[in-house]
Amino acid sequence: MNKFGLAAALMVAGVNWSFAQDLAYHREIRDLKATILDLKGLPSDLDSAISDLSAKADGLAAQHSGLSVWQDKQTVRVSMTGDILFDFDKTSIQPAAEPTLDDIARLVRSVSAGTVVIEGHTDGKGSARYNKNLSLRRAQAVAEWLVTHGADKTRLSVKAFGDSQPVASNTLENGMDNPEGRALNRRVEFVLPRQ
Numbered sequence: 001m002n003k004f005g006l007a008a009a010l011m012v013a014g015v016n017w018s019f020a021q022d023l024a025y026h027r028e029i030r031d032l033k034a035t036i037l038d039l040k041g042l043p044s045d046l047d048s049a050i051s052d053l054s055a056k057a058d059g060l061a062a063q064h065s066g067l068s069v070w071q072d073k074q075t076v077r078v079s080m081t082g083d084i085l086f087d088f089d090k091t092s093i094q095p096a097a098e099p100t101l102d103d104i105a106r107l108v109r110s111v112s113a114g115t116v117v118i119e120g121h122t123d124g125k126g127s128a129r130y131n132k133n134l135s136l137r138r139a140q141a142v143a144e145w146l147v148t149h150g151a152d153k154t155r156l157s158v159k160a161f162g163d164s165q166p167v168a169s170n171t172l173e174n175g176m177d178n179p180e181g182r183a184l185n186r187r188v189e190f191v192l193p194r195q
Contacts, residue, residue: 023150053192056107064100075191078104079167082122082138082186091137091147101142104190105149108156118143118158121189123182124163124170136160142188 057076061067066084070077085097093101104171108116120142139158147153162168168181 032151053107053111053194056110057192060100060103060107064103067100076192076194078107078190079187080104080190082188083178083183083185085142085188086138089134091134092142093141101145102149104147105146105151107192108146108151108190111155111192114152115155115157116193117159117191118146119159119161119189119191121161121167121185122163123185123186124166125182128162128164131161132162132164135162139188 003072010042014102043153054071057071057078060078066081068079070079078193080097080100084100085093087094120137122131122135124131126134136158139160143151143153143156143158146156163185166181166185168180168184170182170185172178186194
């Protein structure tokens with residue numbers, strides 16, 4: 001073997017050795033991250049837990065009409081239309097909503113850390129004060145239902161927004177009533193922490 005061949009062989013061997021060292025180093029870092037997460041009481045496969053939560057929420061929305069899912073860096077938000085949950089101006093949960101709530105309860109129980117927020121929202125009919133009170137009573141009714149179906153009460157929080165956060169217009173451009181928009185605004189949202 002000539003000098004050039006020997007130098008090339010040594011260089012390839014050095015690159016392979018360096019690559020192997022690099023892999024070992026990255027494996028060590030990954031193991032260390034997993035150990036730190038385990039010590040903190042977090043799952044070491046945090047990324048897969050986050051994507052699993054997202055997939056579960058998306059699966060629910062695909063299975064049940066009246067559900068939609070929004071996600072950001074911190075939360076997965078599942079929105080359930082109020083017309084499925086409640087009769088007009090009522091806070092008693094309709095029996096037809098219970099299969100969907102059963103699946104939501106399983107999703108809530110699968111979140112291992114943090115607080116799940118249950119938000120109540122109404123349409124724009126009625127006074128702001130009345131709507132806020134109605135949205136609170138509806139969010140509380142859903143929280144109570146979840147607790148009776150296995151959710152940890154200490155990890156649930158309830159918020160009432162009344163008609164202050166519409167997702168659609170309550171009226172049409174010509175000022176007439178928009179029943180479809182109002183129906184979208186009557187909802188309960190489940191805000192699940194990603195971590």
